[in-house]
Amino acid sequence: MHFNSCEKRRIYVGLAKQGRLNVSKMTVPGQKKQRKSTAPTMLHVAEAARVSVATVSALINGTATVSPELSQRIAQAIRDIGYKRNAIARSLKMGTTRTIGLTVPHITNPFFTDVVSVIQQAFDRAGYAVMLCCTDEDLNTQDEQIRLLLDRMVDGLIVARVGDGGILKRIVEDANVPVVLLDRLCEGVDTDAVVLDNQRAVFDAITYLVHLGHRRIGYITGTSDISPMHGRMTGYREALQAAGLPFESELVRHGNFHEVDGYNASMQLLSLHDRPTAVFSANNPMVIGTMKAIRDIGLSCPEDISVACFDDFPWSDVFVPQLTTVAQPVQAIGEQAANLLLDRLAGNRDAPPRKLVLKGRLMIRNSCRPLGAIVQTVSA
Amino acid sequence: MHFNSCEKRRIYVGLAKQGRLNVSKMTVPGQKKQRKSTAPTMLHVAEAARVSVATVSALINGTATVSPELSQRIAQAIRDIGYKRNAIARSLKMGTTRTIGLTVPHITNPFFTDVVSVIQQAFDRAGYAVMLCCTDEDLNTQDEQIRLLLDRMVDGLIVARVGDGGILKRIVEDANVPVVLLDRLCEGVDTDAVVLDNQRAVFDAITYLVHLGHRRIGYITGTSDISPMHGRMTGYREALQAAGLPFESELVRHGNFHEVDGYNASMQLLSLHDRPTAVFSANNPMVIGTMKAIRDIGLSCPEDISVACFDDFPWSDVFVPQLTTVAQPVQAIGEQAANLLLDRLAGNRDAPPRKLVLKGRLMIRNSCRPLGAIVQTVSA
DNA sequence: AACGCTAATCGAAACGTTTCGAATGTGTCA
DNA sequence: TGACACATTCGAAACGTTTCGATTAGCGTT
Secondary structure, three states, X not given: OOOOOHHHHHHHHHHHHHOOOOOOOOOOOOOOOOOOOOOXXXXXXXXXXXXXXXXXXXXXXXXXXXXXXXXXXXXXXXXXXXXXXXXXXXXXXXXXXXXXXXXEOOOOOHHHHHHHHXXXXXXXXXXXXXXXXXXXXXXXXXXXXXXXXXXXXXXXXXXXOXXXXXXXXXXXXXXXXXEEEEOOOOOOOOOXXXXXXXXXXXXXXXHHHHHOOOOOEEEEEOOOOOHHHHHHHHHHHHXXXXXXXXXXXXXXXXXXXXXXXXXXXXXXXXXXXXXXXXXXXXXXXXXXXXXXXXXXXXXXXXXXXXXXXXXXXXXXXXXXXXXXXXXXXXXXXXXXXXXXXXXXXXXXXXXXXXXXXXXOEEEOOOOXXXXXXXXXXXXX | OOOOOHHHHHHHHHHHHHOOOOOOOOOOOOXXXXXXXXXXXXXXXXXXXXXXXXXXXXXXXXXXXXXXXXXXXXXXXXXXXXXXXXXXXXXXXXXXXXEEEEEEOOOOOHHHHHHHHHHHHHHHHXXXXXXXXXXXXXXXXXXXXXXXXXXXXXXXXXXXXXXXXXXXXXXXXXXXXXXXEEOOOOOOOOOEEEEEOHXXXXXXXXXXXXXXXXXXXXXXXXXXXXHHHHHHHHHHHHHHHHOOOOOOHHHEEEOOOOHHHXXXXXXXXXXXXXXXXXXXXOOHHXXXXXXXXXXXXXXXXXXXXXXXXXXXXXHHHOOEOOOEEEEOOHHHHHHHHHHHXXXXXXXXXXXXXXXXXXXXXXXXXXXXXXXXXXXXXOOO
């Protein structure tokens, strides 16, 4: 590398550095690297077995018949040399990497943890590798990571998207790689998807609280620009309406899915002059914030305030209070998403987009207490 | 594909199918696939800008100076065509994929969830992609997945290994890709590693229980063949010894890290004639099992039995009982592991193996109660 | 006017596979 | 015996980059 004309260099080369090219994440120049002991290649095998590389390839892939004698020799050579096929070269030639990309907002959110786990297993079984990215609920990060994955030529993408817009729309439209939307739909993006019937799930949960006698029910939701939050909000409104209760905007708070958001929102709700008797939190990290707020403000659950939330978790029934939750069928969600994508990868490219809507299940435990004298007919 | 001589075919081609070749996860033959709209290549850009591909490459990578005029034309062409560099081709040529492999036993174990999250972020920042695999505590699965990752030519590997032996030893010795061991050391494998001072951590926890007045302390540990379990067991014994208490093997149970193992082990401990007054669980899923066993057997914590465990988690201080745990510095563990690997990737190949030992921290909450009349000097 | 120096550009050879079509050998049938 | 089908094998051209060495042009020196 010459730095003779530093000045010009800075100008011309700027393109890459400034990221103005649509080629994401370039290598830092000057980072040389060479594998010292080059791995044995097919050519080495071919030579050792005194055959052509074409024959070696044919045997390995079973794409043509190879005589027993040569098969023997080749197999021996492979063992002797310790040959391993270079999947990169193969990918280049085949146009397929047998790798998929998976992006989720937060892997530490137990819902996504579980789904990632299931998806990972499914693709592992199918011989695919999974590249995992976390977008941290940030649209730019998401765009960048999707680009990173596409650069790597993933064969498909499973996306629990963040925000609207972004490059997702373009990617789906270009249709070079199949995309499956997970948990969250995307306005105007017409592709395979697996989502929950959020509206119904929240409707059931709120209705349950209403049946317990609650009249003022706080609702902590996520940023309003993603589809599940729409559905959940609608479910909330409809449940109130069905019960003849007014919708009061002071009872609704928005957060960005983090624990701290749940904490702040809960603090506000609990400080209201006419405090709600129950709070529903739209995801798991936020409900932790809710519980901490309740603790910090000196109240207790369910005596002073009832709590329910979205997403079940393993601890939910071993501690006190045992949280009433809306459990998503994580296993099914993960498997269905994987199946949709695997189906596309198997060649079924032109089928119309399929949208799977799964049902949540209200897990009634004891974090919500009955209020006053009420009729105890609860529809689970 | 011809199936004329089915019989022979089955015989010769068998190699691949039977998996006797050391080429893992072959494609199923007959799975054709072609991208319909081939993405624009560098050649297209070169033609559009009326330059050579060498010049395009030089501009994009900043490896040589390109005149302003040509830079302009090339940048324009890239934008017009919507060119994106093919990272696979680049990898093949460069011998580097800017991708690392990460294997953990269970991503649903919150300790690993957190560590994975941190590592993922660190590599994301550095422009690396992360391929994630879960070994499910199974040695064969682990071997297969490591092979899968190596096939994919990952530049490095971070492994929270399972069991002893396997191909890990060979891989580290062949030294083609740098390996960082996470959480668990590996007998006879000399490479970079980040682990916890398990012995000390458990020593502190048990000593704390002893100070509370406990004399019979149950200990639920993992399979004994991985390093942290050694250390933790030693810590247990030493704490007992320091307190002048006998080591009783009936108080020690082994499980395979799953919730159900913790449940079974706890059931056994709680059914002992002379029941322990405290139980320490060696990981997070297992302590859930412990709590369930306590509930199912009709006892309560901490009144009837004290519980402490390894690995902190977000819920630990919002529910009752608030669990006393040994918190691992997950952030530091993840970052250090990432740094060790990034350092190797940056070219520092020949430095001797570095082993980082981090300290755990006893988070005293209220799942352990003082027993009888005791001196309340607790060393945190 | 011949020379050397530098900057800019390019042609072509890799990287390690897959695959197509051609070449070779072998046996069958008219 | 010649023609033909079929089973094996192989040479060589891709796949889309990077990079080395060669080439050209411009320019100041002697």
